[in-house]
Amino acid sequence: MTDFIRFIGVNKDTTTAGPGKRLEFFTKGCIRGVVSPCFGCFNESTWTFEGLSRNLTVDEVVQICDRDAWNRQVTFCGGEPILQAKALVKVAQQLKEIDPDFHFVMYTAYKLDTLMKYGLKFTWVKEKHGTAMRDALLDYAADVEGIKFDESKGEAVISEFTILTPEDVQEVMKYIDLIVDGDYQQEKRLTTSEYMHDGWFIGSANQRVIFGPETVKSGTLKYIAADEYNKQRANKAHCKCCGKMVDDTQNFCRNACKARYEERKLLKRTLK
Ligand code: SF4
Incomplete structure (x- = not known):
């Protein structure tokens, strides 16, 4: 992997x-x-x-x-x-x-x-899925077995991938x-x-x-x-920072979110 x-x-x-x-x-x-x-x-x-x-x-x-x-x-x-x-x-x-x-x-x-x-x-079959998919799955998968080779071309034509256990x-x-x-x-x-x-x-x-x-x-x-x-x-109010639902009277779910939002606003203003 x-x-x-x-x-x-x-x-x-x-x-x-x-x-x-x-x-x-x-x-x-x-x-x-x-x-x-x-x-x-x-x-x-x-x-x-x-x-x-x-x-x-x-x-x-x-x-x-x-x-x-x-x-x-x-x-x-x-x-x-x-x-x-x-x-x-x-x-x-x-x-x-x-x-x-x-x-x-x-x-x-x-x-x-x-x-x-x-x-x-996933069972990969060269004719149906192409070699690029196999190359990618070889990178991602937890395991590969059941490989069948085309001896004349020296390449895999079928592979059984366990992408995730x-x-x-x-x-x-x-x-x-x-x-x-x-x-x-x-x-x-x-x-x-x-x-x-x-x-x-x-x-x-x-x-x-x-x-x-x-x-x-x-x-x-x-x-x-x-x-x-x-x-x-x-129709519910959401924290302006993380998006959690909050009471209608609030803009933020907690002070840390308020601080993050203010910091972001300041940065955007500075970059203008
Ligand atoms: S990208 Fe998502 S929506 Fe599109 S075919 Fe794949 S799984 Fe379906």
Whole structure:
């Protein structure tokens, strides 16, 4: 396994990928996108494993988050970030050691219950999936076996990947605070106009918002439907820094958030 992560881009202060304004990373590569894309996927350019990507080491991503996630809110979106979860978990773990206020969201089209039970496995077939996907999976996967070679060409044509073991999935839930699971279904879209606000999840109503650390602690899946999550936050006041719900009379959930927000405001004014 390598120590770098493939991305296609990063957005600052996005308001549609979880609580508050978030630093949102888009990972490169989505098996589902290559095999059978979600209809209406908003991010086709992330599907393939070949082509342009920006490869960053775990340490580089840690530095970027520490510098740019002014309110400590970070989202890993795709593509399919869970393919690179082993490295992304290292990022989250290191950042929470630097500052326990770091809060992470990850989107995945896979269902968490299945991942918890079986891990994430995938049979790669050269003819169907191409060599770039295999090269990437060799970097990400916990294990590879069942390799069949084409002797005449001296190359692998089939490989059975264990991308994540159930233990790896537990690590994901330990460090990723909210995991949005399930494929994107356009007919159930949670509309942007309705939910374009600090702290919403844009996706589809079939998706769930899973509370990672609470699930690990209790041993059972703790979640709320994504549309329910949004409804609960509708017409409520939110902390201007981290996006937590607050009383209508408050702008911040605590003094540390207020200080962060003021510092950020000052910096923006200075840079003008
Ligand atoms: S919505 Fe996500 S999981 Fe589905 S094809 Fe697009 S990038 Fe892949």
